[in-house]
Amino acid sequence: MKKIILSSLLGLFAVTAASAQMLINGAGATFPYPIYAKWFNEYAKVDPSVRFNYQSIGSGGGQKQILAETVDFGASDGPMSDENLAKAPRKLLHIPTVAGADVISYNLPGSPKLQLDGPTAAAIFLGTIRKWNDPAITGQNPGVTLPDQDILVVHRSDGSGTTYIFTDYLSSVSPDWKAKVGKGTSVNWPVGLGGKGNEGVSGQVKQSPGAIGYIELAYAKQNQLPYAAMKNSSGNYIEASIASVTAALATAQIPDDFRFSMVNPPGADAYPISGTTWLLVYQEQKDHEKGQKLVEFLKWAYKEGEKMAAKLDYAPLPDSVQARVLARIDEIKF
Amino acid sequence: MSTVPPALAAAQFAPPRRWPDISFRWLAFLAACTIVALIVLVGWELYHGAQLAVKKFGFSFLGSSIWDPVADKYGAWPFIYGTLMTSLIALLLAVPLGVGTALFLTEVAPLRLRQPVIMIVEMLAAVPSVIFGLWGIFVLIPWLRDNLFVWLKHGLGFLPLFQGPIYGVSVLAAGIIVAIMILPIITSVSREILRSVPNLQREAAYALGATHWEVIRIAVLSYARRGVFGAAVLGLGRALGETMAVTMVIGNRPEVSSSLFAPGYTLASVIANEFTEATTDVYLAALFELGLVLLAVTILVNVIAQLMLRTLAGGGTGKVN
Numbered sequence: 032m033k034k035i036i037l038s039s040l041l042g043l044f045a046v047t048a049a050s051a052q053m054l055i056n057g058a059g060a061t062f063p064y065p066i067y068a069k070w071f072n073e074y075a076k077v078d079p080s081v082r083f084n085y086q087s088i089g090s091g092g093g094q095k096q097i098l099a100e101t102v103d104f105g106a107s108d109g110p111m112s113d114e115n116l117a118k119a120p121r122k123l124l125h126i127p128t129v130a131g132a133d134v135i136s137y138n139l140p141g142s143p144k145l146q147l148d149g150p151t152a153a154a155i156f157l158g159t160i161r162k163w164n165d166p167a168i169t170g171q172n173p174g175v176t177l178p179d180q181d182i183l184v185v186h187r188s189d190g191s192g193t194t195y196i197f198t199d200y201l202s203s204v205s206p207d208w209k210a211k212v213g214k215g216t217s218v219n220w221p222v223g224l225g226g227k228g229n230e231g232v233s234g235q236v237k238q239s240p241g242a243i244g245y246i247e248l249a250y251a252k253q254n255q256l257p258y259a260a261m262k263n264s265s266g267n268y269i270e271a272s273i274a275s276v277t278a279a280l281a282t283a284q285i286p287d288d289f290r291f292s293m294v295n296p297p298g299a300d301a302y303p304i305s306g307t308t309w310l311l312v313y314q315e316q317k318d319h320e321k322g323q324k325l326v327e328f329l330k331w332a333y334k335e336g337e338k339m340a341a342k343l344d345y346a347p348l349p350d351s352v353q354a355r356v357l358a359r360i361d362e363i364k365f
Numbered sequence: 366m367s368t369v370p371p372a373l374a375a376a377q378f379a380p381p382r383r384w385p386d387i388s389f390r391w392l393a394f395l396a397a398c399t400i401v402a403l404i405v406l407v408g409w410e411l412y413h414g415a416q417l418a419v420k421k422f423g424f425s426f427l428g429s430s431i432w433d434p435v436a437d438k439y440g441a442w443p444f445i446y447g448t449l450m451t452s453l454i455a456l457l458l459a460v461p462l463g464v465g466t467a468l469f470l471t472e473v474a475p476l477r478l479r480q481p482v483i484m485i486v487e488m489l490a491a492v493p494s495v496i497f498g499l500w501g502i503f504v505l506i507p508w509l510r511d512n513l514f515v516w517l518k519h520g521l522g523f524l525p526l527f528q529g530p531i532y533g534v535s536v537l538a539a540g541i542i543v544a545i546m547i548l549p550i551i552t553s554v555s556r557e558i559l560r561s562v563p564n565l566q567r568e569a570a571y572a573l574g575a576t577h578w579e580v581i582r583i584a585v586l587s588y589a590r591r592g593v594f595g596a597a598v599l600g601l602g603r604a605l606g607e608t609m610a611v612t613m614v615i616g617n618r619p620e621v622s623s624s625l626f627a628p629g630y631t632l633a634s635v636i637a638n639e640f641t642e643a644t645t646d647v648y649l650a651a652l653f654e655l656g657l658v659l660l661a662v663t664i665l666v667n668v669i670a671q672l673m674l675r676t677l678a679g680g681g682t683g684k685v686n
Contacts, residue, residue: 088641091641091644092641094644112644112645114645181530188612189638189639189641190638190642213436215435215644216642218434218435219431219436220618223618224618225617225618226617227638234502238533239510239532239533
């Protein structure tokens with residue numbers, strides 16, 4: 032009996048001694064989780080001495096954890112508000128990583144290709160346009176016969192970066208929406224049913240004839256759902272794709288602190304409902320070794336990791352933005 | 366009070382001196398204290414976390430129907446209504462079914478059939494909540510939308526309960542799913558209660574010339590009334606807190622409507638949906654306050670049930686009525 036206890040204790044020590052890897056913890060947004068998981072996996076092959084642990088608990092959780100410094104980096108789909116940023120003990124940097132898009136999906140007989148513009152989308156989600164054969168919709172889709180059917184709006188019931196991007200877009204194209212609803216990860220929707228997660232919204236849309244909802248581009252592509260082409264600020268109807276999202280990023284106004292919104296950007300080929308996701312990192316890292324490993328990872332992510340984004344249906348940052356971000360990463364002291 | 370022989374009385378009241386007895390008493394006392402402490406701690410943490418919202422909204426929080434995270438204005442009424450409605454519908458559906466099944470198992474079923482049916486009912490209890498939700502979305506909702514709700518609207522459409530547009534996802538759908546989920550617990554507990562009715566009661570009723578149903582009604586059910594009511598309260602407790610299955614089929618719309626076909630929202634669902642992304646402090650405090658309201662509603666319902674239990678006669682009082 033004593034031999035068993037002794038040998039198992041020795042075994043435990045051996046195991047813990049062998050796994051003396053550095054562990055860097057992060058938490059936050061669910062939207063970029065697939066690409067971050069791939070990055071951590073690939074980086075472990077590049078530098079086996081460090082392991083990353085990421086928990087996708089949501090942007091709100093990510094922001095709270097980094098403010099409390101219980102994690103080494105946070106991740107958020109929406110930029111931190113000034114109010115929250117003021118609570119940070121030291122300067123907190125926003126580092127954009129990849130971008131995605133929201134698409135408007137619908138359930139109509141024959142799954143026609145629809146074209147919509149911003150004010151029409153806002154009116155549908157406000158409940159002022161109620162039927163599919165409303166002149167505002169039929170006017171933009173001359174070749175399509177739209178049924179005399181009620182529009183069933185579906186939105187997200189859980190707070191999410193997808194909602195943030197979509198409501199940000201609607202606020203920028205519709206003063207009515209901005210006044211009545213506003214933008215946020217959760218808003219007071221005037222009409223519609225709530226589905227939990229992208230799966231909930233797309234499930235609801237797929238099953239309800241005449242339904243309309245917004246979901247992530249990656250999700251729509253992987254599940255082969257029909258989605259509408261949106262009219263951008265140059266007047267062109269653009270379909271969401273990695274190319275059109277990257278085009279949106281290239282022409283977006285990006286301020287120095289990288290807290291930007293890229294909905295409705297200028298640019299002929301830009302898709303208007305796009306958004307980026309950020310990593311939240313302190314400029315002054317407390318732990319010297321962890322800080323060094325974190326910075327090395329970030330640099331690798333921009334030089335090598337961005338190439339993996341397209342395969343997972345994320346848009347990588349354009350070179351101009353990457354250069355600026357790398358310069359910002361150089362400012363991190365450890 | 367029967368007399369106790371003096372030696373036995375002395376042994377009953379003598380304090381335990383051997384360490385196994387003493388330590389057992391303390392451990393049992395500690396276990397009881399832990400449970401009470403847990404509940405008090407949960408209530409305290411909820412109250413503490415809800416302070417910001419309590420200060421900002423006061424009691425109007427309970428009556429307000431606004432839920433606006435952008436304007437930072439919150440109200441609990443639609444959620445309280447949704448929680449109570451789904452639980453009520455679930456009880457109305459599950460109690461007759463559950464008690465009926467229990468009666469079948471104890472009074473009517475041939476012996477060989479009892480074990481298999483009991484096993485199946487208990488397997489229903491083992492199915493996770495999320496699976497019910499998925500089944501609800503992909504199987505139940507389409508069927509309800511195209512069949513049951515249409516018949517209800519056609520036949521009972523004069524009642525405001527069955528008017529309005531049919532989406533499938535609705536308070537009624539959530540009530541049906543929760544009914545399925547609380548059915549096993551009500552059936553199991555009722556079965557135990559009905560089994561504990563002494564055979565003497567049944568024999569006496571038969572001797573007085575009662576038919577089978579009259580025996581069940583007079584001798585079994587009135588004896589077991591309190592226990593069956595207790596089973597219903599247990600089921601209600603589970604129904605009030607049901608989260609995942611409800612959030613997938615209720616439509617998640619914070620609105621109070623007189624129609625059962627309209628979407629709704631429950632206290633547990635909104636907390637599960639919005640907690641992780643609550644960005645402002647008031648938002649978080651409002652969600653904490655909803656948790657506090659849920660705890661209060663559960664306690665209140667249990668207290669009312671206990672009071673009602675007291676007025677119920679039955680459970681071996683010997684009265685025949």
